Structures are given as C-alpha cells and as structure tokens.
Amino acid sequence: MQRLILRSKNKIALVSGLLLAVGFLSEWMLDQAAIFEGALIIAALFGVAPIAIQAYQALKVIVVSIDLLVTIAVIGAFFIQNYEEAAIVTFLFLFGAYLEQRTLNKTRSAIKELTEMAPESALKRMENGEFAEVAVEEVDVGDVLLVKTGSKVPVDGRVIAGEGSINEASITGESFPVAKEKGSKVYAGTILDNGTLQIVADRVGEDTTFAKIIELVEEAQDAKSAAERFIDRFAKYYTPVVLVLAVLVWLFSRRLELAITILVLGCPGALVIGVPVSHVAGIGNGAKHGVLLKGSEVISDFSRVETIVFDKTGTLTAGRPAVAEKEYYGENIEEALALLASVERESDHPLAKAVLAALGPAKFATVEETEVVKGAGIVARVKGRRVAVGNRALMEREKVELDEKARADMERFEKNGNSLVLAAVDGELKLLLGVRDQIRPGVKEDLRRLKILGVKNLVMLSGDNQGTVDLVSRELGLTEAHGNMLPEDKAAYIKRLIEEEGQIVAFVGDGVNDSPSLAFANIGIAMGGGTDVAIETSDVVLMNSDFSRLPHALGLAKATARNMKENIVIAVGVVLVLLASLLFSDWMNMSIGMLVHEGSILAVILNGMRLLRYKLR
16 A cells, blocks of 8 residues: 555645645635535645655654644644644645656666667678577687678677778767778777778677677666655754754643644645755756756755766767868869769768768769779779779879879878868869868857856867867867777776765767767767767756757756755755744734745745746846
8 A cells, every 4th residue: 555655646636736726716716615625634634644655764764854844734734623734735746756766767768779789690601611690698718700781890800801981970989981901909899891801800799899888887877866856855954953942842832723733734745845946947958048957956966067978979960070171283174173072972971971072062973994903092984984982002003103292281181180072183183172070160159158157167078189189189178088988988088087086077979989988978978969879968958959959968967956056055044934923922923924935945945947038048
C-alpha cells in the first residue's frame, strides 16, 4: 500500500488541487460552508498520506525531515480545526516535489546508443588464407582483418596492405577523412569511406578506443549521482529546531494551541515552493530561448563555472570544410573553372563538395576516362582536355610545373591552416584553393560575453593538428588550445582540472567522441545539432547548434541561482518573523499569521516568475 501511494504521489497532488478548487469555489460562489469544509478535509487527508509515509521512512533511518514537520503541522491543523491550512500546505508540498521531479528525472540512453554504434562483425583471415565473417568477440590480437569500402573498422590496429580514407569523426570529431596507407593506425568504430585495407589487430574488445569511450561515459555517469537537495540539508537543522521550540512552548506555557500554531506557522510552505518555482521558471526561459537545462542541480553548478572547455569542430567551427582562400594562374580561367566543376561534381569527397560550392553555378560537361588516384586526387578527361584535381603529390605525378609564386602561395595557405586543392588543365596549373573548417559567425563576440559573465579560462581541445588549433586559438583569443587529442586525452584533461586544480568545469561539444568529456565535466554542454549520444550525455543542450545561446544560458543560470537564494531568504525570513512575533508580541495571532504565511508563498512565486522575462544584457 505504501509503494502504491508513493507511486501515485503526482496523481494525489492533482486530486488535492482539484478538491481545493472545488472547496473555495463552493464557498465563494455558492456560500456552501459544508462543501467547503468537506473538500478541504478530504484534500488534506489525501495530500498528507504520501508525506507521512516519507516521514516514517526517514525516521526509520534516524533522519528528521521536513516531511515530518509537515505531517505534524497538518495533524496540528486538524486538531485546531484549521482545515484550510492543512489542505494548502499538503498540496504545495506535493506540487513542489512534482516540479523538482519533472526537471531532475531525465532519462539518459547514452550507453545504449554507443553500444549500438559499435561494430559487431569482422572479416578475418583464416588458416586457408581466405577471409570469413566472424563476430568481433572472436578476433584476437595479431589477427589479420579485411575492411571494405563503407564498412566499420572492427578493432584498433595498423594497416599492413592497401590504401583508403577513413572517416574518424566518431573518435576524433574531425570532419575531414584521413588518408590511410601501410603503417597507418586505425580505430574501431571508424568508417572506411573508400579503398580496401588489410589491418592487423593491436587492441580488441574492451581495450579498443571506442570501447574506452563507452567505459568512460559509464564511469562518469556513475560518479554524477545527484547531490543532496539543499532543502533536505536545511531541514536537518530547521525541522528539529521548530519541533523542539513547539514542545518547549507547550511545556512552559501549557498552551497546546500556541504550540500547534508554532508548528503551523513554522511549516515552510514558501521554502518548499520557492526553490522549485525558481528552477522551473529558469528552465522555461531557457526553453523559450533555445537552451535546454536538464534539472535544478545543473543550474546550481553551471552558475559557478570557472573554466569552459570547447571541442573545435562543430562547436567553435561550423564542422564543414569550405574554401577560405583561392589563387588563379594563367589564362582562360573561366573555361578552367567549368572543367573543374564538371570533374568535382563526380566526387562525393567532402573537399570536392566544398570546391564545388565555392565555384558556384557552372555549365557542366560530360566527364570521361575518370581515374581516382588514392591519397592524391582525381584525373579525368573533359571536352578532350586532361583535368587533374588534387594535392601536391598529384601535381608532381602529372608533371605540372609549380613556379615560385605558386609555391609561395601554397606555403602561405598552409600556414593559415588550409588543406590544399590544386587544379591543372593539360599540365598547366590553373587554380589553388585553401580549404578549411570555418569559425562560426559571432563566436568571438560570444566568447567575450562569457568572460564578462565571470568565466576565467576558455580552453580548446581538438583531434586536429596543433598548427590548425593554434591558428583558431589566436583568432578567438582563447586561454589555452591543445591539438592531437583522442577522447581519453580530453577526458583526462577535464578530470585533472576538476580533481587536481579544483576548478568547476563546463565542456562544450557535439560528437560521439565528446561524450566522455561531456559526462566527466561538472557541466556538459552539447550542441543540439550534434549526435544523440552527446545530447543525452550532456546537462545543457544548445538547440539548433546555436552557439550564441551559450552566454544567455550562463547568464540565466546565474540569475536563477540568485533568484533561488532570494526565495530562500524570503521564506526563512518570514517564518522567523512570524515565530518571533508569535512568541514575543501580543498582536500576532493565527489569522494574521496565515495571511502573512500565504503572502510569503505568493511573494516567492512572483519573484521566481521574473525569470521568465530574463534577457542577457
């Protein structure tokens, strides 16, 4: 029966609220005192049941909770036949618990999502030299595996034969496919975009990088058990004091009604509702402005953040390669661009898409005799002209002459963090493009706002090379920037800041590879356009990947935490004034106390509602 009542706590709150409404309407509109009193009695009895059960369970483990104080106050209110206060107090208490439960109990399925992404099978070389499909669990260190185009790499290992490019976004978060050849390292869970590879297994099962991502998320989520609520901590001192005070008053004055009045006036109705209403209003404002705050404890921690750590790709940058710089050479450039566009339209490579977008509208021609040069580019014949598009190695293969100006331009483009795309027609260089991931518009101004809001350190971690990372860091004015970092490196960095340096750290990311860091940080902030795993693992989500929402989110968290403290001061202050007036003056009575008591509840609600209009200055 106890479990049934506790499971139905929210329904009981709803029934109590409806009975309250029926009671007051019957008195105000129909002048039916009997219906009014009956509805309030039933509402109070319904409402006090789960509260009394929780008080009893707490007493069994020698904990004096606010539930006990509310239960005794309701019994006292019944004793002096103040059914109105009994019904209102129980409803407010249950409604406050419902509001907190709704914001804090967010189900997370990150582990399930990650597990589903893990490779399940592999093509293993058997004793007869043939490759056969086996379960990943049957692969041992030293086994030779075959990976075909479009397949997931099943284990961590190194390439022993073949060439191709691998999408490593699930591990490094970087958008560019990485060329692989003999001797290159590969990671489980990454996808072979093109080519065929034979690899030898170095790490299998739980030892792979991808498996460690899952392990890190599990560990961090276990460590993130919800902290004890502030109200419960306060109740350890507040509840016994009020109970002892009521008993002492009864012992010395022998006035049972006065003692019960102390319990009724001392019942923390405003305190019970004040904290949840602040949090719910803050969460509502966030949702209105594209920010999802996952619970009240998140707001408290977020408001005290000292250091914000950012992933680069998809967070500070757009996550899509785009042409940033270009140089033309020779004559008949328009014709060369049309030929180039025709060739690039045939490719699905991200760099080809970036080049095609930069070239704009063009008249496409039929492409013939296409040859893909692995790790270098593509050569094709268009309108009888030989067109070569790719990197420096392809130009050397095609014997394209690169004069001093072209070499100087290439060096300058690379220093600016670009990947190079060169295009030649009939052995003559026509175009040099610098392609790189673009910084999100407005990010620099948003970072400045974060500093104004009190963030001391802005740090970037990336799987990209250190040169590119340093360029982005200088442009954005970051405190620190570290490149060549795998997921476990990022998570270790976050742990060091928290455990060794004692900092309160927020991490902002969007990829599967970011999920361990999002989970380990005091506050994980995910870009809404990122992976489901990153979003589920995080505490704060910036919807539509709108980075400009981050300063608003931090400012809102600080305003909400401040509002919560104001409500606590109002609630506790009013109770103390009521009790002091009751004990040390002649003018305080039950009626005046009730009026002030209910006024304090209205005050904290109105104060919390101010957060709905909050905007970052």
